Amino acid sequence: AQRVTQPEKLLSVFKGAPVELKCNYSYSGSPELFWYVQYSRQRLQLLLRHISRESIKGFTADLNKGETSFHLKKPFAQEEDSAMYYCALDSNYQLIWGAGTKLIIKP
Amino acid sequence: DTGVSQDPRHKITKRGQNVTFRCDPISEHNRLYWYRQTLGQGPEFLTYFQNEAQLEKSRLLSDRFSAERPKGSFSTLEIQRTEQGDSAMYLCASRSRDFYYNEQFFGPGTRLTVL
Numbered sequence: 404a405q406r407v408t409q410p411e412k413l414l415s416v417f418k419g420a421p422v423e424l425k426c427n428y429s430y431s432g433s434p435e436l437f438w439y440v441q442y443s444r445q446r447l448q449l450l451l452r453h454i455s456r457e458s459i460k461g462f463t464a465d466l467n468k469g470e471t472s473f474h475l476k477k478p479f480a481q482e483e484d485s486a487m488y489y490c491a492l493d494s495n496y497q498l499i500w501g502a503g504t505k506l507i508i509k510p
Numbered sequence: 511d512t513g514v515s516q517d518p519r520h521k522i523t524k525r526g527q528n529v530t531f532r533c534d535p536i537s538e539h540n541r542l543y544w545y546r547q548t549l550g551q552g553p554e555f556l557t558y559f560q561n562e563a564q565l566e567k568s569r570l571l572s573d574r575f576s577a578e579r580p581k582g583s584f585s586t587l588e589i590q591r592t593e594q595g596d597s598a599m600y601l602c603a604s605r606s607r608d609f610y611y612n613e614q615f616f617g618p619g620t621r622l623t624v625l
Contacts, residue, residue: 407552409552412550435612437613446514446616446617446618446619447553447601447603447616448616449613449614452612452613489552489553491552493612496558496565496566497543497555497558497566498543498545498553498555498614499555500552500553500554501552502550502551502552503550503551503552
């Protein structure tokens, strides 16, 4: 079955500390994975996609097919990173979503 | 173009009533998606249009739900005989026809409360 798992509902770290948001997936084909972010009172927006191999707002994510993971990382958290983060898997016609992780950056 | 828009933003209705939501995608996007999101969960896929054709429909979607995209532009999602379990945020997203740019752009959502 196709599935995306985000094991942490809530992650709280201090400003300046490293952040890692975990995402594991289950998919039989070649996965296309995304991280979406939702800031308070804003709509869902794309943060980054694995195919681009880019760094956005200091965040990176590497696809590890062996561990079926796509963890999101940032070396130094900033207060403006506080938001809901969703990992999503592109399955042909739809996105399959994790339940999300709420990231809180403490000052 | 200010992105994907949805109307209304909030809807409160009584159980048993019918409701209809509208989504206006980004104008050049040929693909349109509807999702439902409940508290503490990620979005769940409901249905997908490519132009005016409804190509996929989730098993989650009961017969009380119907969606249309008559001219391949805006879309409507109708829920008949609403139930309290239908209370959720209904999200619309659109996507470019370009295969590489497979980002979905989301609207602000319509929050439905069924009393």
